[in-house]
Amino acid sequence: MNVLIVYAHPEPRSLNGALRDFAVQRLEAAGHHVQVSDLYAMQWKAAVDGDDSLVHEASTPFNPSLASKHAFENGQQRADIAREQDKLRWADTVILQFPLWWFSMPAIMKGWIDRVYAYGFAYGVGEHSDARWGLRYGEGSMAGKRAMLVVTTGGWDSHYSPRGINGPIDDILFPIQHGMLFYPGFDVLPPHVIYRAGRMDDARFEQTTRELGERLDTLATTPPIPFRRQNYGQYEIPALTLKDDVAPGKRGFAAHIG
Numbered sequence: 001m002n003v004l005i006v007y008a009h010p011e012p013r014s015l016n017g018a019l020r021d022f023a024v025q026r027l028e029a030a031g032h033h034v035q036v037s038d039l040y041a042m043q044w045k046a047a048v049d050g051d052d053s054l055v056h057e058a059s060t061p062f063n064p065s066l067a068s069k070h071a072f073e074n075g076q077q078r079a080d081i082a083r084e085q086d087k088l089r090w091a092d093t094v095i096l097q098f099p100l101w102w103f104s105m106p107a108i109m110k111g112w113i114d115r116v117y118a119y120g121f122a123y124g125v126g127e128h129s130d131a132r133w134g135l136r137y138g139e140g141s142m143a144g145k146r147a148m149l150v151v152t153t154g155g156w157d158s159h160y161s162p163r164g165i166n167g168p169i170d171d172i173l174f175p176i177q178h179g180m181l182f183y184p185g186f187d188v189l190p191p192h193v194i195y196r197a198g199r200m201d202d203a204r205f206e207q208t209t210r211e212l213g214e215r216l217d218t219l220a221t222t223p224p225i226p227f228r229r230q231n232y233g234q235y236e237i238p239a240l241t242l243k244d245d246v247a248p249g250k251r252g253f254a255a256h257i258g
């Protein structure tokens with residue numbers, strides 16, 4: 001299997017750095033091919049702007065979506081974007097690894113999504129009709145690939161429990177797992193969250209790597225989160241609301257999981 005790890009932490013000697021090294025070794029020892037996009041080490045440009053297209057003229061108003069579409073279709077994207085798209089094409093499984101910062105991914109990783117997910121590559125794919133609303137939410141360029149988050153948090157497990165003050169972890173990660181991964185077609189595996197990361201000693205680190213190792217060993221067989229697919233009869237089109245007989249009484253994020 002080809003595994004791409006997209007990794008965001010500014011310090012290689014961090015806990016995240018150690019877990020990233022562990023993951024690469026574990027996957028390679030199992031015979032997988034691994035590439036790592038180490039975003040800080042690559043000095044990844046996080047902000048979308050006109051320089052993302054090789055042909056943008058400053059005299060023309062910059063429209064991020066249309067510029068992305070044009071550059072993608074005409075082979076005029078910056079090389080750093082095209083390289084990451086090639087890695088995504090190559091990958092069977094993609095792991096996004098990051099520390100939870102302000103209830104989300106570090107900005108550098110959000111900027112990787114913003115720039116690599118070009119119009120025509122990750123969105124704006126497929127035909128719109130009365131029955132289909134583009135290839136997205138379970139269909140699209142990443143269909144057939146798997147994805148998983150590996151996330152460390154300062155907060156405790158209980159802080160992210162269903163009645164915890166931070167909100168349930170599945171809700172916090174929903175925009176990433178559903179919006180950034182399921183949307184372009186990935187099958188999204190349950191996240192691997194390492195809570196209370198500040199309380200790490202050698203014994204807990206050993207346990208943490210054991211648990212992460214088990215998740216890495218079962219990447220190909222772990223059942224994905226059963227997000228509802230857009231074009232398979234459960235949503236009204238074009239309103240894109242759940243049909244009345246689907247998950248009646250349920251609302252919010254949880255309603256989109258079958």
Ligand code: FAD
Nearest residue numbers: 014015016018099100101102103152153154155197200205
């Ligand atoms: P490190 O600080 O590198 O390490 C954590 C512990 O692991 C340390 O005790 C270290 O000694 C130990 N360790 C490191 N490597 C090893 C090793 N090889 N073997 C054994 N022990 C080791 N948390 C939340 O819950 N929610 C938030 O919204 C949130 N927002 C944040 C926003 C910002 C800007 C920042 C800076 C932090 C935020 N945090 C938040 C906390 C953050 O999620 C944690 O600090 C982070 O997940 C810890 O991961 P790290 O790799 O940086 O750990």
